[in-house]
Each structure stands twice: as structure tokens, then as C-alpha cells.
Amino acid sequence: MFEYDLKDNSLTDKVILVTGAGSGIGRQAALTYARLGATVILLGKTVAKLESVYDEIVQAGYPEPAIIPLDLKGATQQNYIDMSNTIAQQFGKLDGALLNASMLGELTPYTNIHQQIWDDIIKVNVTAQHLLAQALIPTMLKAPTASLVFTSSGVGNKGRAFWGAYSVSKFATEGLMEVIADEYEDSSLRVNAINPGATATPMRARAYPGEDQSTIACAEDIMPLYVYLMADDSLKTNGQVIKAQG
């Protein structure tokens, strides 16, 4: 496991956007960031799930979060630009963005891949990540320092049979991260990617329906890396794909 001490005030006064904040790893990251002092912006497609995370944060007495309901499958470039401008107006800056939401699609032999599912995965896991990053960077550059974090996977640098478009989309995610990290190397923005490793979530259960999830890490276990990349201790880390369970 990546080791990092979660200190109570390590994210105080930071504004952090988390995509896919209603479920699985994103939900845990949002709760953890709020507990460590951040104001979190919860983005996701199912409003009820976002509201439940919102309520949990408020009830715990952490900084009041914001909710952005957005379906990455249907969102337009203008939607992302408007969202970034709204964040800049409301908060003045964005210190961190955890681009965590993605879709698995179907695990199937290569020649059986449905074209619609291929298109949806590329839209959500690649194009939407690019449009999010492109729209958010100007608002992130308003912060003294900022951290943009993409989410890859074990199939993001080594292809695996039956993982089709999902695997291809994670290769693209790592490429996108490297391009932006290189371009902003001398700036206040750092850009990295996390490979979470096998983690008990609804997506993992869809990929491995027969697995006993009590035998693998839970989302809380992998939070040290998620916090490290948002905290000032990672100011010099740029262009890396880091394993949360490495």
C-alpha cells in the first residue's frame, strides 16, 4: 500500500472537485478530502447518490460541499466551460481535481464488442476527461498550486484479453496525463494518475462477479495516495502514474 499519514488539516482551505463522487472510490475520496478540511465539489450522474454524500459531509460538520449533477456521456464542451467558470466565480480557484468517474462497459471477446458501448466508453473515459481537464485548467491556474489527478488501471499500460475499450481508454488516459504534465511542467499545476489496484466497489463487482470483496482492499484503504496527491507534500510530483497499492 502507498504510505502517507492523513493529517487532519492537510487539505484545509483547498477546493477540490471529485468526479464520480457518488459511489465507490470517488465517494470515499470526497468524504476523506472533506474530513481533512477541503471544500469538495461533488460531480456525478446520479443526484440521489451525490445528495447522500453531501448529507454525510454536512452531518459530520465538515466544510459544506457543492453538487454538480452532470452525465459525462451527454455533456458538451460548453457545459464543462460553464462549470469551470461557475467554480471560479463561487470559489475563486480550484486547488484539486480528481478525475475518477469512468465506465467499465462490458467484458467480452474482442470481435463481439458492441460499437455503441465502444463509443460510450471512449466518450466518457477519454473525451470527457480531456474536456474536463481543458475547461478546468484555467480555474486551477488561479490557485497558488493545483493538482490534477487522472484515474488509470492495471489495464492502462498492459492490454488484457476481453477488456476491450475500457483498457484502450485507460491507455489514452495515461497518454493524456503525460501530455498535459509535460506541457505544464514549469507551472503551478501538477498532473498525475492513480492506478487504484483491485478495490471493493460496484464497478469491481461488475468486473469480477464471483469475487469475495472482503478479500481485497476497500476504498478507505487506498486513500493515502489520493490524499498525498492533493496535499502540498506532492508539489514536486508530476507526470507519474502511481499505484495506490504499490
Ligand code: NDP
Ligand atoms: P464505481 O462504478 O463504483 O464508481 C464510478 C463512478 O463514476 C460512479 O460514481 C458513477 O456515477 C460515475 N460515473 C460513471 N459514468 C458516469 C457518467 N457518464 N457521468 C458521470 N459520472 C459517471 O467505480 P470505482 O469506484 O470502482 O472506480 C473509480 C475509478 O477507479 C474508475 O475510473 C475506475 O476505472 C478506476 N479503477 C477502479 C478499480 C477497482 O478495482 N475498483 C481498479 C482500477 C481502476 P453513478 O454511480 O451515478 O453511476
